Amino acid sequence: MTANVVIQFLNGLAGASSLFLVATGLSIIFGVSRIVNFAHGSLYMLGMYLAWSLIAFFGRGSPFGFWGGVLGAALAVGVAGALVEMLVLRRIYRAPEMFQLLATFALVLVVKDAALWLWGAEDLLGPRAPGLRGAVEILGRRVPEYDLLLIAVGPVVLGLLWLLMNRTRWGTLVRAATQDREMVAVLGVDQAKLFTSVFFLGAFLAGLGGALQLPREPANLAVDLSIVADAFVVVVVGGMGSIGGAFLAALLIAQAKAMCIAIGDVELFGTVFSFSKFTLVAEFAIMAAVLVVRPWGLLGRPPAAARGAGAVEPPLVPPGPLFWPAAMLAVLVLALVPLGGEGYALVLLIDIAIFALFAASLHFLMGPAGMVSFGHAAYFGLGSYAAGLAFLKLGWPVEAALLAAPAIGGAGALLFGWFCVRLSGVYLAMLTLAFAQIVWSVVFQWDAFTGGSNGLVGLWPQGWLKDRTTLYLAVLLVSALGIFALWRMVHAPFGYALRAARDSALRADAIGIDVRRFQWIGFALAGTFAGLAGGLFAFSKGSISPETLGVARSVDGLVMVLLGGVQTLTGPVLGATAFTLLQDEIARATTYWRAVLGLAILAIVLVFPMGIAGALRILVARAGAGR
Amino acid sequence: MLVAENLDGFYGRAQVLFGMSLSVGAGEVVVLLGRNGAGKSTTLKSLVGLVELGAGSVAFEGTRIERLPSHRIARLGIGYVPEDRRIFTDLTVMENLEVGRQPARAGAAPWTPERLFDLFPNLAAMRDRPGGRMSGGEQQMLTIARTLMGNPRLVLLDEPSEGLAPVIVEEMARTIRTLKAEGVSVLLAEQNLHFARAVADRAHVVEKGRSRFAGTMDALMGDAAARAAFLEV
Ligand SMILES: Nc1ncnc2c1ncn2[C@@H]1O[C@H](COP(=O)(O)OP(=O)(O)OP(=O)(O)O)[C@@H](O)[C@H]1O
Ligand SMILES: [Mg+2]
Numbered sequence: 001m002t003a004n005v006v007i008q009f010l011n012g013l014a015g016a017s018s019l020f021l022v023a024t025g026l027s028i029i030f031g032v033s034r035i036v037n038f039a040h041g042s043l044y045m046l047g048m049y050l051a052w053s054l055i056a057f058f059g060r061g062s063p064f065g066f067w068g069g070v071l072g073a074a075l076a077v078g079v080a081g082a083l084v085e086m087l088v089l090r091r092i093y094r095a096p097e098m099f100q101l102l103a104t105f106a107l108v109l110v111v112k113d114a115a116l117w118l119w120g121a122e123d124l125l126g127p128r129a130p131g132l133r134g135a136v137e138i139l140g141r142r143v144p145e146y147d148l149l150l151i152a153v154g155p156v157v158l159g160l161l162w163l164l165m166n167r168t169r170w171g172t173l174v175r176a177a178t179q180d181r182e183m184v185a186v187l188g189v190d191q192a193k194l195f196t197s198v199f200f201l202g203a204f205l206a207g208l209g210g211a212l213q214l215p216r217e218p219a220n221l222a223v224d225l226s227i228v229a230d231a232f233v234v235v236v237v238g239g240m241g242s243i244g245g246a247f248l249a250a251l252l253i254a255q256a257k258a259m260c261i262a263i264g265d266v267e268l269f270g271t272v273f274s275f276s277k278f279t280l281v282a283e284f285a286i287m288a289a290v291l292v293v294r295p296w297g298l299l300g301r302p303p304a305a306a307r308g309a310g311a312v313e314p315p316l317v318p319p320g321p322l323f324w325p326a327a328m329l330a331v332l333v334l335a336l337v338p339l340g341g342e343g344y345a346l347v348l349l350i351d352i353a354i355f356a357l358f359a360a361s362l363h364f365l366m367g368p369a370g371m372v373s374f375g376h377a378a379y380f381g382l383g384s385y386a387a388g389l390a391f392l393k394l395g396w397p398v399e400a401a402l403l404a405a406p407a408i409g410g411a412g413a414l415l416f417g418w419f420c421v422r423l424s425g426v427y428l429a430m431l432t433l434a435f436a437q438i439v440w441s442v443v444f445q446w447d448a449f450t451g452g453s454n455g456l457v458g459l460w461p462q463g464w465l466k467d468r469t470t471l472y473l474a475v476l477l478v479s480a481l482g483i484f485a486l487w488r489m490v491h492a493p494f495g496y497a498l499r500a501a502r503d504s505a506l507r508a509d510a511i512g513i514d515v516r517r518f519q520w521i522g523f524a525l526a527g528t529f530a531g532l533a534g535g536l537f538a539f540s541k542g543s544i545s546p547e548t549l550g551v552a553r554s555v556d557g558l559v560m561v562l563l564g565g566v567q568t569l570t571g572p573v574l575g576a577t578a579f580t581l582l583q584d585e586i587a588r589a590t591t592y593w594r595a596v597l598g599l600a601i602l603a604i605v606l607v608f609p610m611g612i613a614g615a616l617r618i619l620v621a622r623a624g625a626g627r
Numbered sequence: 628m629l630v631a632e633n634l635d636g637f638y639g640r641a642q643v644l645f646g647m648s649l650s651v652g653a654g655e656v657v658v659l660l661g662r663n664g665a666g667k668s669t670t671l672k673s674l675v676g677l678v679e680l681g682a683g684s685v686a687f688e689g690t691r692i693e694r695l696p697s698h699r700i701a702r703l704g705i706g707y708v709p710e711d712r713r714i715f716t717d718l719t720v721m722e723n724l725e726v727g728r729q730p731a732r733a734g735a736a737p738w739t740p741e742r743l744f745d746l747f748p749n750l751a752a753m754r755d756r757p758g759g760r761m762s763g764g765e766q767q768m769l770t771i772a773r774t775l776m777g778n779p780r781l782v783l784l785d786e787p788s789e790g791l792a793p794v795i796v797e798e799m800a801r802t803i804r805t806l807k808a809e810g811v812s813v814l815l816a817e818q819n820l821h822f823a824r825a826v827a828d829r830a831h832v833v834e835k836g837r838s839r840f841a842g843t844m845d846a847l848m849g850d851a852a853a854r855a856a857f858l859e860v
Contacts, residue, residue: 186701
């Protein structure tokens with residue numbers, strides 16, 4: 001047992017190094033640019049693949065080949081990071097936060113498809129480090145020499161970074177810019193160059209982390225999101241912008257995971273608990289504990305109030321007198337579509353109705369409540385799985401199973417929301433993504449219960465809902481009612497309170513609005529309706545898989561909302577319609593639809609950095625003035 | 628040395644400067660006087676690229692600078708000391724000075740920490756103290772010293788006397804006269820007429836984002852209407 005624990009402890013230390021490299025890069029970049037780089041995991045993944053190729057090119061056998069490959073990969077990734085800063089991010093430093101997040105997310109999609117195209121879908125087994133292929137015997141167990149090297153890498157990098165930050169002019173400028181970048185510019189420092197170099201360093205560290213991990217883990221296409229979610233947790237736990245905090249948190253989380261594996265199977269109350277499957281739960285528990293005690297992380301500090309005037313959200317436009325009749329007419333027309341036959345159009349319309357509800361629930365969270373979620377699909381997926389499992393395992397009828405969907409979706413949002421509303425802005429967005437990734441991993445790993453990567457099949461409704469047309473009408477009705485309910489809430493006192501909390505938490509507090517509670521309820525409500533959409537989705541597709549709640553789906557939701565515009569109630573519905581139709585077209589035309597989507601998002605963000613809705617408003621205003 | 632003409636300045640959609648004009652000659656100390664909210668700070672910010680400019684032009688030693696980014700303006704030789712000081716609180720005094728350091732300019736001895744410590748003896752004793760743990764007066768000295776590290780030819784000082792004890796205000800006036808003697812021009816925003824009279828050669832009275840009066844301090848003292856424009860009622 002002791003030996004096992006020690007071995008796992010060493011294993012944990014080795015794992016912490018890569019995690020620290022990634023997380024600290026993310027943290028440094030955020031400190032200066034205030035951009036949360038969702039593509040940071042993609043840089044790590046690029047580091048892995050590039051190292052694989054470069055090592056093969058330089059020769060796997062020789063130490064030069066291996067270490068040259070690792071270093072070359074890290075440098076190349078650093079250059080890629082600098083290019084990303086110069087070509088994309090530099091243009092959007094003044095854009096709303098959400099657009100910046102979305103732009104980096106678009107990069108995730110593009111990099112993933114680029115890697116798929118260049119290296120293929122198969123995992124690539126990495127070479128082992130020449131000269132470090134052996135193992136050292138510790139307490140009768142064999143510990144790979146390479147792991148011992150990795151254990152040393154973490155503290156060495158930490159020390160070097162400390163020297164860089166505290167003993168060089170560049171580091172002084174970076175620390176100053178982290179505090180007040182405008183002042184640094186007024187003192188004659190070229191921010192553009194500083195930012196580019198910071199991105200180079202951050203990306204270099206991510207690439208190095210990936211390249212060093214290669215001998216321990218094959219290069220694969222799923223690593224980008226899993227590592228960035230891990231890095232988010234580390235940064236949230238350690239404190240944004242703190243290098244030491246990132247180190248501490250990486251250690252803590254890697255150790256907690258390692259200890260879960262060390263404990264292994266334990267018999268409790270007659271059932272065997274496999275702790276090794278609880279690594280994600282351990283990560284979650286640590287984060288939860290830290291957030292409760294120190295909301296800004298172990299070594300972090302509360303974010304300073306943003307300098308300069310924040311963008312004030314324009315008020316929601318209340319629907320005109322013709323709005324409700326028009327909306328009802330639209331639903332009626334849609335209800336008549338099946339008269340024209342049951343073709344593919346019906347399948348698409350079902351999708352559109354479901355995603356319109358999903359997008360409306362996300363819009364409710366982002367618009368009136370002002371909380372940007374990058375993990376909203378978690379609640380959609382919880383709903384899907386709740387409905388599917390109730391149907392399959394408990395034998396519930398479809399109607400009852402459909403009720404389980406919003407219940408579980410809402411319960412999940414209630415649980416995670418409690419933590420999320422303690423943060424705001426990008427911190428909140430990171431946390432939502434981390435939670436979604438945790439839900440995804442649990443669903444993915446829990447073969448016995450959720451069907452693992454295969455998911456659940458055979459969710460075909462029986463009885464009156466068996467007929468496609470009836471199913472379509474039911475989905476249409478439920479979605480329409482759900483969207484209607486969300487819209488009503490926005491224009492009810494509850495919605496006003498939420499918007500007051502969004503626009504000025506302090507003032508809302510002062511007039512007696514319990515901001516956190518309102519936000520929490522808002523979060524749970526959004527999760528409830530997303531869950532409902534997920535339940536509908538499960539029965540309309542007949543099968544669900546972990547993809548149902550993957551991060552990609554969360555991003556789909558964001559794109560739908562942004563396409564439609566955040567300021568109007570019809571936005572999410574129009575956005576969902578446009579998105580579903582477009583995606584259907586693109587996916588049929590190319591396997592690289594993710595890259596196409598990513599490039600489209602980038603184009604949108606770069607061309608309309610103030611939002612499509614904003615761009616439209618300006619156009620309309622100009623047209624009005626021209627008349 | 629500096630000529631600004633017809634500046635229209637905006638914060639987002641709100642216009643704050645309406646055709647503001649001013650000039651500073653070589654070796655001159657010029658003061659912007661005006662009530663709270665008149666646009667003094669905004670004028671200074673607009674000269675260093677911190678405020679969106681609609682129309683208007685700014686020429687510094689013959690170079691048009693109104694569209695240049697802040698760091699280029701700083702490198703041309705305009706130093707800006709903000710009203711709220713904006714010290715890097717995590718950085719030590721020496722590190723704060725390091726952030727401000729820029730190459731020396733031909734024809735003038737560059738500022739070094741040692742020379743600045745002669746000018747501000749208080750700072751010499753706290754080289755390694757973080758900026759966050761200094762008094763308001765000390766921070767005011769540091770923010771000026773930090774800007775001087777860029778070897779500016781023109782320094783914009785936003786209400787340097789605000790919130791300081793009378794002795795320190797005296798010291799501040801001495802500092803400005805020293806700068807003038809070194810050949811550095813100064814443009815300061817002030818509400819304290821007494822302080823302004825003690826250091827300035829010329830004045831602009833700012834009202835609602837425009838220049839209401841421009842002339843020597845003596846002319847200003849003789850113009851009751853202009854004085855009334857900035858005296859609090
Ligand atoms: N960041 C800002 N966003 C929007 N409006 C601003 C901002 N800063 C100042 N203003 C407005 O611009 C106008 C001019 O402000 P400014 O700070 O230039 O005045 P000032 O003359 O320096 O006043 P004071 O003596 O109080 O410092 C004021 O009406 C003020 O409310
Ligand atoms: Mg002012």
